[in-house]
Amino acid sequence: MRSRMAAVTFVIALTLAAARVPLAQAKSCADAKYSDSHFHLTNYIQEGPSAKDYVKMMGTAVCRSTLFGIPLQQEWDYGNSGDFAPAYYLQSDAPLYYYSFTDAVIATEYRSLTPEQQARLDPMITGFNPADMYAVDHIRRVLLTFPGVFSGIGEFTIHKEFVSAKIAGGPASLTNPALDSIFDFAAEAGLVVLMHNDVNMPFPKNGQENYIVTQLRALFLRHPKTTVIWAHVGLGRVVRPVPDQLAMLDRALSDPRFSNVYIDISWDETAKYITSSPEAVAATAALINKYPDRFLFGTDVVAPASLASPMAVYDLYAPLWKALTPETSQKVRLSNYQRLFDAARVSVRAWEKANLGKPRRVPPPTPSSGPGLSP
Numbered sequence: 083m084r085s086r087m088a089a090v091t092f093v094i095a096l097t098l099a100a101a102r103v104p105l106a107q108a109k110s111c112a113d114a115k116y117s118d119s120h121f122h123l124t125n126y127i128q129e130g131p132s133a134k135d136y137v138k139m140m141g142t143a144v145c146r147s148t149l150f151g152i153p154l155q156q157e158w159d160y161g162n163s164g165d166f167a168p169a170y171y172l173q174s175d176a177p178l179y180y181y182s183f184t185d186a187v188i189a190t191e192y193r194s195l196t197p198e199q200q201a202r203l204d205p206m207i208t209g210f211n212p213a214d215m216y217a218v219d220h221i222r223r224v225l226l227t228f229p230g231v232f233s234g235i236g237e238f239t240i241h242k243e244f245v246s247a248k249i250a251g252g253p254a255s256l257t258n259p260a261l262d263s264i265f266d267f268a269a270e271a272g273l274v275v276l277m278h279n280d281v282n283m284p285f286p287k288n289g290q291e292n293y294i295v296t297q298l299r300a301l302f303l304r305h306p307k308t309t310v311i312w313a314h315v316g317l318g319r320v321v322r323p324v325p326d327q328l329a330m331l332d333r334a335l336s337d338p339r340f341s342n343v344y345i346d347i348s349w350d351e352t353a354k355y356i357t358s359s360p361e362a363v364a365a366t367a368a369l370i371n372k373y374p375d376r377f378l379f380g381t382d383v384v385a386p387a388s389l390a391s392p393m394a395v396y397d398l399y400a401p402l403w404k405a406l407t408p409e410t411s412q413k414v415r416l417s418n419y420q421r422l423f424d425a426a427r428v429s430v431r432a433w434e435k436a437n438l439g440k441p442r443r444v445p446p447p448t449p450s451s452g453p454g455l456s457p
Contacts (some may be wrong), residue, residue: 104154114145116396117419120237120276120313120348122379123188124151126180127158127169130385133191137199139389145416146423148276149192150206151184152232152384154249177250182209183221189228204233205421206276210264212238218263225271229434233426235268235278236311240295243284243318256297262304269307272429274422277348281316282324299334302343309422311344311376311378314352324356328369335373346364347414348380360401367405374410378418409417 111117124130131139134147140147159176165296168174185207192205197344207224210217218457221235239254240247240261246253254261256279268275302310315331317323324330334340347356370377379399381392403411 087282093116111145111416113142114416115143115393116379117145117416118147118380118392119311119378119419121147121149121385121392122152122237122382123149123191124184125169125385126152126154126156126171126178127167128152128155128168128184128187132385133188133195134199135201135203136386137195139386140202141389143389144202145421146202146204147208148205148234148380148423149188150208150237151181151188153180153182153184153208153210154178155181155243157250171245171248176247178245178248180209180211185209185224185228185232189231192231193228204274204426206234206236206274207232208236208238208427209255210235211251212261213252213258214262215260215263216258217408218267221264221267221273221416222271224334225430225434226438229438230431232273233423233430234274234276235264236274237278237313238276238370239278241282241283242278243282243321251373256301261301265301265305265308268307268309271433272309272426274309274311274426276311276313278313279316280318280321281327282321284318284320294399295324295330302340304428306339306342309342309344309426311346313346313380314349314382317344317349317352317355322389323381328365332369332372335369335376344376344378344418346378346380347399347402349382350395350398352382354396357398357401363401363405367402370402370414371410372409374407374413375418375421377414378422379415389400404432 104269122130123133123136128151130151136147136149144381154171156174156177156178158167159174161178163174166173168176171178176377188208192200193202195203207221209224210220225232238265240256241253265275267273280294282294283290286292298312315323315327331345334343347353355362355365379396381395383392383395403415406414
């Protein structure tokens with residue numbers, strides 16, 4: 083009876099909140115410059131502004147935004163950095179470790195907001211290890227513990243320059259069955275997947291096989307029903323575009339087998355490649371104009387103190403905004419976000435409604451006898 087009442091209360095709350103969404107969005111988006119598909123509320127030591135402060139920062143400039151922490155905590159190893167407390171992964175040789183509590187923090191921050199404020203945010207689950215076969219259980223558990231909150235998973239990392247090698251326990255892999263189980267569940271629940279995966283290794287040697295692209299393509303082909311956003315076009319500080327990257331993207335975006343794959347152009351590091359020359363701007367704009375429904379803008383700003391940091395990233399893309407058609411620019415900056423995350427909200431809420439109150443998944447049996455084992 084309690085579980086039924088909880089489910090009924092949950093549905094009523096969602097219905098009332100949904101009724102306020104169009105009005106809230108209409109007010110906040112009338113003069114908005116962008117919606118942010120890639121935003122970290124907290125940093126690598128789990129610090130950052132409150133969700134309330136962030137909504138205030140958004141003002142009328144930002145229509146809607148994802149909301150997630152960083153799944154990796156930078157360890158403060160006194161033997162490595164002494165009294166210096168590293169707050170970023172490039173400030174220490176000490177490892178990074180997965181910090182699952184970040185999801186509870188994000189959910190609590192979101193729940194502290196008014197329905198009108200909540201309508202502008204799409205929280206994402208990040209506190210899982212994508213190399214762990216139990217990761218999907220964490221994602222499922224978070225959804226059922228905090229129903230009505232999350233719309234997607236990510237940003238999570240598979241291959242990332244400097245980061246992957248620092249993760250305690252070793253890096254993740256595009257070929258790991260754990261990742262397949264995550265993608266399968268995301269499709270089942272309707273979660274948007276935001277994944278960071280570099281397009282190549284840092285400083286590749288001439289003639290080196292780009293196994294990452296081969297593995298990434300295979301992953302996407304295995305999961306045609308999973309909505310995936312590939313972060314940063316696969317670029318990084320030192321991971322440059324591969325020689326035929328725009329042609330590669332053109333082939334993929336024209337292939338109906340990849341119709342579920344989207345690309346975000348978040349991060350100031352990505353902007354430096356796209357805006358590096360008039361020729362680069364023109365070539366990138368031509369591709370985006372050709373596939374206007376497949377790109378999203380994000381800032382990838384971490385724990386900002388004001389809107390100045392996100393707006394600085396937006397302004398870096400000014401040459402690109404000018405090169406896009408008005409219709410394409412509007413889609414990349416605003417409406418593609420709304421289309422993907424509105425659909426996710428509906429699907430995930432339906433999955434939660436169908437699964438709330440059900441018995442928890444039964445784990446595999448544990449050996450109860452044998453040498454060295456207690457009964």
